[in-house]
Amino acid sequence: MERRKVLLREEEMPRRWYNILADIRLNPPLGPDGKPVRPEMLAPVFPMNLIEQEMSPERWVDIPDEVLSIYALWRPTPLVRAVGLERALGTPARIYYKFEGASPPGSHKPNTAVPQAYYNKVFGIRRLTTETGAGQWGSALAFACAQFGLECKVFMVRVSYDQKPYRKTMMQTWGAQCVPSPSPETRAGREILARDPHSPGSLGIAISEAVEAAVSDASGKTRYSLGSVLNHVMLHQTVIGLEAKAQLAKIGEFPDVVVGCAGGGSNFAGLAFPFVYDKIHGRAIDIHPVEPAACPTLTRGPFAYDHGDTAGYTPLLPMHSLGHTFMPPPMHAGGLRYHGMAPTVSQLAVEGLIEPKAYGQVETFEAGMLAARNEGVIPAPETNHALACVVDLARRAKEEGKEKVILFNWSGHGLIDLASYEKYLTGELHDIAYPAEDIEEAEKILERYPKPQILKSR
Amino acid sequence: MERRKVLLREEEMPRRWYNILADIRLNPPLGPDGKPVRPEMLAPVFPMNLIEQEMSPERWVDIPDEVLSIYALWRPTPLVRAVGLERALGTPARIYYKFEGASPPGSHKPNTAVPQAYYNKVFGIRRLTTETGAGQWGSALAFACAQFGLECKVFMVRVSYDQKPYRKTMMQTWGAQCVPSPSPETRAGREILARDPHSPGSLGIAISEAVEAAVSDASGKTRYSLGSVLNHVMLHQTVIGLEAKAQLAKIGEFPDVVVGCAGGGSNFAGLAFPFVYDKIHGRAIDIHPVEPAACPTLTRGPFAYDHGDTAGYTPLLPMHSLGHTFMPPPMHAGGLRYHGMAPTVSQLAVEGLIEPKAYGQVETFEAGMLAARNEGVIPAPETNHALACVVDLARRAKEEGKEKVILFNWSGHGLIDLASYEKYLTGELHDIAYPAEDIEEAEKILERYPKPQILKSR
Numbered sequence: 001m002e003r004r005k006v007l008l009r010e011e012e013m014p015r016r017w018y019n020i021l022a023d024i025r026l027n028p029p030l031g032p033d034g035k036p037v038r039p040e041m042l043a044p045v046f047p048m049n050l051i052e053q054e055m056s057p058e059r060w061v062d063i064p065d066e067v068l069s070i071y072a073l074w075r076p077t078p079l080v081r082a083v084g085l086e087r088a089l090g091t092p093a094r095i096y097y098k099f100e101g102a103s104p105p106g107s108h109k110p111n112t113a114v115p116q117a118y119y120n121k122v123f124g125i126r127r128l129t130t131e132t133g134a135g136q137w138g139s140a141l142a143f144a145c146a147q148f149g150l151e152c153k154v155f156m157v158r159v160s161y162d163q164k165p166y167r168k169t170m171m172q173t174w175g176a177q178c179v180p181s182p183s184p185e186t187r188a189g190r191e192i193l194a195r196d197p198h199s200p201g202s203l204g205i206a207i208s209e210a211v212e213a214a215v216s217d218a219s220g221k222t223r224y225s226l227g228s229v230l231n232h233v234m235l236h237q238t239v240i241g242l243e244a245k246a247q248l249a250k251i252g253e254f255p256d257v258v259v260g261c262a263g264g265g266s267n268f269a270g271l272a273f274p275f276v277y278d279k280i281h282g283r284a285i286d287i288h289p290v291e292p293a294a295c296p297t298l299t300r301g302p303f304a305y306d307h308g309d310t311a312g313y314t315p316l317l318p319m320h321s322l323g324h325t326f327m328p329p330p331m332h333a334g335g336l337r338y339h340g341m342a343p344t345v346s347q348l349a350v351e352g353l354i355e356p357k358a359y360g361q362v363e364t365f366e367a368g369m370l371a372a373r374n375e376g377v378i379p380a381p382e383t384n385h386a387l388a389c390v391v392d393l394a395r396r397a398k399e400e401g402k403e404k405v406i407l408f409n410w411s412g413h414g415l416i417d418l419a420s421y422e423k424y425l426t427g428e429l430h431d432i433a434y435p436a437e438d439i440e441e442a443e444k445i446l447e448r449y450p451k452p453q454i455l456k457s458r
Numbered sequence: 459m460e461r462r463k464v465l466l467r468e469e470e471m472p473r474r475w476y477n478i479l480a481d482i483r484l485n486p487p488l489g490p491d492g493k494p495v496r497p498e499m500l501a502p503v504f505p506m507n508l509i510e511q512e513m514s515p516e517r518w519v520d521i522p523d524e525v526l527s528i529y530a531l532w533r534p535t536p537l538v539r540a541v542g543l544e545r546a547l548g549t550p551a552r553i554y555y556k557f558e559g560a561s562p563p564g565s566h567k568p569n570t571a572v573p574q575a576y577y578n579k580v581f582g583i584r585r586l587t588t589e590t591g592a593g594q595w596g597s598a599l600a601f602a603c604a605q606f607g608l609e610c611k612v613f614m615v616r617v618s619y620d621q622k623p624y625r626k627t628m629m630q631t632w633g634a635q636c637v638p639s640p641s642p643e644t645r646a647g648r649e650i651l652a653r654d655p656h657s658p659g660s661l662g663i664a665i666s667e668a669v670e671a672a673v674s675d676a677s678g679k680t681r682y683s684l685g686s687v688l689n690h691v692m693l694h695q696t697v698i699g700l701e702a703k704a705q706l707a708k709i710g711e712f713p714d715v716v717v718g719c720a721g722g723g724s725n726f727a728g729l730a731f732p733f734v735y736d737k738i739h740g741r742a743i744d745i746h747p748v749e750p751a752a753c754p755t756l757t758r759g760p761f762a763y764d765h766g767d768t769a770g771y772t773p774l775l776p777m778h779s780l781g782h783t784f785m786p787p788p789m790h791a792g793g794l795r796y797h798g799m800a801p802t803v804s805q806l807a808v809e810g811l812i813e814p815k816a817y818g819q820v821e822t823f824e825a826g827m828l829a830a831r832n833e834g835v836i837p838a839p840e841t842n843h844a845l846a847c848v849v850d851l852a853r854r855a856k857e858e859g860k861e862k863v864i865l866f867n868w869s870g871h872g873l874i875d876l877a878s879y880e881k882y883l884t885g886e887l888h889d890i891a892y893p894a895e896d897i898e899e900a901e902k903i904l905e906r907y908p909k910p911q912i913l914k915s916r
Contacts, residue, residue: 073835169876373633
């Protein structure tokens with residue numbers, strides 16, 4: 001019998017997360033005064049224990065027992081050899097993936113939702129607010145809050161709310177409240193609605209609303225939770241890559257290429273950062289974040305200081321950005337509709353430690369269909385971006401006759417995104433171009449802000 | 459850190475299925491002439507290798523390597539200690555479940571879909587037809603056929619087809635064709651539509667259509683595949699119970715009670731049969747199949763000879779039945795909407811080796827919500843029936859102060875059945891009664907057929 005999976009026992013789950021801040025230099029986030037943000041300035045938004053984690057330079061951070069115990073519901077996740085896909089492509093490449101779709105909400109997002117809920121609980125917080133695009137993050141936080149008895153309120157980007165009504169049901173089943181964004185509940189939402197009552201929404205707007213809803217709660221028991229971009233989110237996700245490394249070591253493998261889709265950067269970072277560590281320390285690895293051609297943050301956006309949200313409530317972050325007013329088109333990989341990119345991921349791109357790729361959505365669904373039929377699992381539309389790149393690499397390995405070892409992150413299953421497959425199957429899914437004038441617009445907006453330094457980590 | 463899961467390594471997966479026919483006696487299926495069916499009479503419907511398996515008295519049947527290799531995509535499945543549910547109920551009972559929701563289509567159904575596709579492929583068959591209720595079985599067979607390069611056509615009960623449009627998309631993503639039943643494509647379907655153009659359909663009707671579509675294909679390369687009821691289906695599912703037994707043994711546990719929901723019987727049998735073996739051989743275990751009060755096959759239906767389908771194409775099977783013309787109400791656990799029950803499961807009920815239970819759908823969703831919030835995973839509506847019984851047992855254990863060990867089958871996740879949770883959350887989900895006049899009607903229909911003997915296995 002052919003071996004497909006490499007499993008870890010529950011006892012073999014990593015006990016520490018990897019903090020890439022120990023190995024790279026970052027420009028600091030800037031406050032409204034143009035000066036570096038001090039921890040206490042973030043206190044109305046996040047609990048202090050997470051703020052400390054956000055800024056910690058320690059390479060290894062212990063995973064609390066309470067978090068490990070919830071992780072154990074679905075972790076360690078399997079490392080799977082994609083024998084079906086290899087066969088279908090006739091490639092000499094050995095393709096492996098981490099399958100993050102077996103978590104209760106179906107994606108990698110609970111890897112950070114669970115510790116975030118835990119740290120807030122420990123800090124005495126009773127209620128979390130957040131935003132969600134495709135719904136993966138909102139569901140994950142709803143799930144995590146249910147495990148720790150916290151209330152949860154989710155602002156969901158309207159286009160996804162309408163395309164995926166059952167995401168709301170999922171969050172409600174876990175006890176959370178979910179409203180479409182822009183909503184009339186916040187000043188940020190009301191201002192957008194006044195300009196465009198039919199606004200499809202964006203992650204940037206929803207973040208503004210969720211931050212506002214947290215900081216304006218007079219009880220002081222509400223905080224905001226973000227599913228990507230921030231350093232502590234990337235940190236929590238590294239459990240994926242650390243497991244993958246241990247699993248590959250068990251069979252004597254090490255990747256030549258590491259691939260993950262990238263919206264805000266967390267699923268990519270989760271798999272890739274522990275391998276970036278090896279690259280920084282001299283190993284040859286190609287590392288590719290893959291984004292939608294319609295929202296090409298890393299491949300076309302300038303490296304600049306920008307806000308994380310549309311209303312400009314957040315500090316200025318040093319990142320690749322399409323400008324915080326950019327409204328990504330309503331494509332199907334809702335989780336990748338974000339104007340910015342995690343500062344850590346952006347910094348790696350600036351230093352040339354990773355090579356970003358972009359694909360059109362038709363090509364990503366072609367790769368997703370190939371994977372579904374040959375690997376069994378129907379991938380999330382976000383995962384299809386990683387798959388498009390993997391298929392390209394595997395075909396190139398075939399042309400070159402090279403036995404490459406390719407590792408990618410299967411970030412989630414697509415069982416709640418079947419509407420997008422229905423569109424693909426009926427020929428109604430098309431590529432969406434990123435317009436040249438938008439990049440000029442972005443550059444104009446970003447000119448207003450200070451320029452980040454081009455830092456070299458070594 | 460609290461241990462939640464007991465895992466088996468891929469190498470520890472069972473290599474043989476358990477065949478309960480070695481341990482119980484069954485009345486034979488009867489042909490149109492009222493005499494026992496001979497293998498060759500089934501040859502137009504099933505490939506001969508599966509017919510032989512259906513009638514085999516061997517206690518252990520080897521699982522082919524090709525099947526193990528596909529099983530390995532998601533098996534061995536975890537055995538999970540339901541610590542969250544135990545805590546929420548404050549019960550001294552130790553509750554364990556087998557989680558079958560991690561398969562690509564999200565349920566236990568691929569355990570038999572994969573070997574069925576394999577045996578058909580080996581026999582030279584190119585195309586399979588089948589029916590599906592909730593869509594779990596149709597998706598599973600579509601997935602399995604994709605793995606072996608077989609064509610697949612699914613007749614889906616119309617009420618589910620309309621309630622769950624994305625189930626069709628799922629099957630199409632795996633390359634299958636899916637049509638609502640009753641359909642105009644078969645004589646059986648046309649006759650139903652002539653009487654009632656708005657017929658919601660039933661599993662019985664869809665089976666008639668799928669059987670007809672298989673036997674009427676002149677090429678001889680099409681066969682029919684059934685997702686429950688038959689002996690070989692129960693056989694394939696025993697991989698669940700065999701794994702569970704090995705996992706419990708690792709931690710020195712053995713169940714006092716085993717619970718599974720029951721529609722046609724396969725998910726119940728899969729978990730329970732390996733423990734029925736122990737019960738037959740002297741161990742004290744309570745074993746409960748759980749069915750909907752609205753379709754109370756085991757708890758109210760007589761033990762009789764009846765057809766497996768509405769049109770009467772199938773042999774007469776000795777089973778508990780509500781009559782093959784019974785139209786189960788359109789409740790949300792579509793997978794439990796079936797008039798009959800597997801002959802093996804029925805025989806165990808007749809002998810008193812198992813004790814069937816029935817629950818109304820509101821109570822099952824209450825249990826499902828409790829499980830979702832405390833165990834994380836949103837259960838399939840079918841699984842909620844098992845959960846309702848488990849919650850009852852755990853509460854009784856609390857009243858009696860008993861440390862019972864309860865094992866149940868978490869047959870699937872509910873991520874594609876969120877419409878039913880939406881109904882529950884908005885107060886639109888109600889109990890549906892099984893009308894007393896229907897049982898009289900059933901008895902009248904069943905009077906036409908020979909009576910099965912009341913056999914005792916020992």
